[in-house]
């Protein structure tokens with residue numbers, strides 16, 4: 001093989017590698033399960049999350065939480081789809097921990113107040129319920 005083709009071959013190979021590489025599942029530390037949601041099932045508080053969600057989160061996670069926001073396509077790993085059991089089966093504490101700490105393209109949102117972060121956790125629950133209507 002000529003050197004030129006060898007270079008093309010290997011660059012394509014490594015490009016495909018980054019596209020299809022298996023990314024480790026994101027596991028929160030065990031203690032996150034024990035963080036209690038102080039505003040669980042509080043519809044009034046959940047309502048307040050919309051303003052933040054539709055300013056910051058929907059570009060990636062999508063208007064209905066289906067990971068189809070305009071910025072989602074090139075991201076690896078993909079944004080989480082909030083309507084799946086995979087997300088909904090996690091505890092409130094874990095979702096709170098993840099959006100506080102972030103990973104990869106998912107930023108850490110510890111700049112939001114604790115209350116705002118809990119409101120967002122409740123809103124993620126609401127998106128999950130709405131998807132089943």
Ligand code: HEC
Nearest residue numbers: 026056057060077078079080087095098099103105106120
């Ligand atoms: C730049 C795109 C982007 C934005 C903006 C973004 N996220 Fe994410 N989010 C991601 C990606 C990508 C992942 C998956 C990260 C991983 O698995 O390593 C993720 C994962 C999550 C998870 C973990 C879900 C799970 O199944 O483990 C939660 C919770 C979450 N995001 C909430 C939010 C909230 C709330 C906001 C707004 C405050 C937000 N995200 C904004 C890209 C984004």
